[in-house]
Amino acid sequence: MKQTLHKIGDLAEALNLSSDTLRYYEKQGLLTAAKRSSNGYRFYSEAEIGRLEFILSAKKVGFTLNEIKQLLALEVTKDEKSCADVKSFVDDKLDDVNIRLLELERIKKSLLSLSAACCGGPEPATHCTILEALAGTEVSSKSGSSA
Amino acid sequence: MKQTLHKIGDLAEALNLSSDTLRYYEKQGLLTAAKRSSNGYRFYSEAEIGRLEFILSAKKVGFTLNEIKQLLALEVTKDEKSCADVKSFVDDKLDDVNIRLLELERIKKSLLSLSAACCGGPEPATHCTILEALAGTEVSSKSGSSA
DNA sequence: ATAAACCTTAGAGTTAGCTCCAAGGTCAAG
DNA sequence: CTTGACCTTGGAGCTAACTCTAAGGTTTAT
Numbered sequence: 400m401k402q403t404l405h406k407i408g409d410l411a412e413a414l415n416l417s418s419d420t421l422r423y424y425e426k427q428g429l430l431t432a433a434k435r436s437s438n439g440y441r442f443y444s445e446a447e448i449g450r451l452e453f454i455l456s457a458k459k460v461g462f463t464l465n466e467i468k469q470l471l472a473l474e475v476t477k478d479e480k481s482c483a484d485v486k487s488f489v490d491d492k493l494d495d496v497n498i499r500l501l502e503l504e505r506i507k508k509s510l511l512s513l514s515a516a517c518c519g520g521p522e523p524a525t526h527c528t529i530l531e532a533l534a535g536t537e538v539s540s541k542s543g544s545s546a
Numbered sequence: 547m548k549q550t551l552h553k554i555g556d557l558a559e560a561l562n563l564s565s566d567t568l569r570y571y572e573k574q575g576l577l578t579a580a581k582r583s584s585n586g587y588r589f590y591s592e593a594e595i596g597r598l599e600f601i602l603s604a605k606k607v608g609f610t611l612n613e614i615k616q617l618l619a620l621e622v623t624k625d626e627k628s629c630a631d632v633k634s635f636v637d638d639k640l641d642d643v644n645i646r647l648l649e650l651e652r653i654k655k656s657l658l659s660l661s662a663a664c665c666g667g668p669e670p671a672t673h674c675t676i677l678e679a680l681a682g683t684e685v686s687s688k689s690g691s692s693a
Numbered sequence: 694a695t696a697a698a699c700c701t702t703a704g705a706g707t708t709a710g711c712t713c714c715a716a717g718g719t720c721a722a723g
Numbered sequence: 724c725t726t727g728a729c730c731t732t733g734g735a736g737c738t739a740a741c742t743c744t745a746a747g748g749t750t751t752a753t
Contacts, residue, residue, distance in 0.1 A: 418730085438731085439719095440730055459646060499607050500647070506603065506607070507640065514633055530600060553699080586701055612739090
């Protein structure tokens with residue numbers, strides 16, 4: 400089955416960004432069109448959509464375009480040497496992702512407690528600000544052992 | 547017990563950013579020193595450290611300084627009206643945080659599968675790139691129903 | 694008492710990530 | 724066969740978030 404190809408404007412509209420941004424990503428080496436038609440128009444296939452979704456996801460959680468480019472460039476090969484390199488890079492990124500997950504969970508908890516404290520209940524404003532809410536969700540982490 | 551107060555340079559070093567950045571955050575209304583000494587030096591207390599940690603966490607997971615400022619400005623009051631406003635704002639942010647959590651989990655899974663595929667095993671390179679790894683972790687979400 | 698290591702301000706410069714503009718080619722509809 | 728909505732390129736402009744520079748005050752150590 401032949402892949403459906405999308406023009407830049409359609410892809411842009413579908414994923415809610417501008418054609419300019421797509422051309423910018425191409426210039427930055429993040430996303431190249433699957434092909435160009437004879438008149439020079441860019442055409443994107445499903446593979447590019449997947450790639451673009453990944454780019455947007457990663458951007459949303461705070462990765463820079465450069466980091467995303469590195470992630471997309473990763474290739475696990477049979478070559479032992481490059482494999483070890485890739486693994487250590489991936490493991491570093493995993494640490495990073497895990498930290499972000501923890502940060503997000505903390506923020507989520509404080510937002511939840513804020514949302515719950517708000518209105519509705521008879522006991523209004525237990526935690527009045529996000530920082531108080533955050534302190535309320537804190538288990539007890541008092542240490543600064545990482546530089 | 548009297549709070550320990552920290553000079554700008556000490557705080558900067560402790561949280562691994564520059565004094566310039568701290569002054570910048572002050573100018574942006576994100577973080578004001580607890581007090582100024584007679585010579586104009588800024589002094590920060592534990593409360594400011596907590597606030598700064600929140601700022602850095604939120605920044606790390608992709609919030610802008612402006613969004614962070616709004617989050618820090620939130621106050622649940624007894625006033626019904628403002629309370630509803632706050633709640634809807636907080637709930638929006640919660641949606642946002644939940645999306646980020648999902649994105650991060652997806653990325654984490656693909657990194658894990660990439661790390662596992664790499665070296666070590668007898669079956670090398672099952673998923674060679676992050677996108678293939680990502681596709682491998684996909685349950686089956688084929689729909690574009692939002693916009 | 695003077696040098697090193699801090700701190701202050703105001704403002705200029707930098708980088709990332711777009712975003713817009715000008716000048717022009719393409720194509721479907723009427 | 725032209726009008727309007729697309730697409731192309733190159734390059735200028737913009738905003739966020741720093742980062743640096745200049746000119747100067749303070750504090751501590753010798």
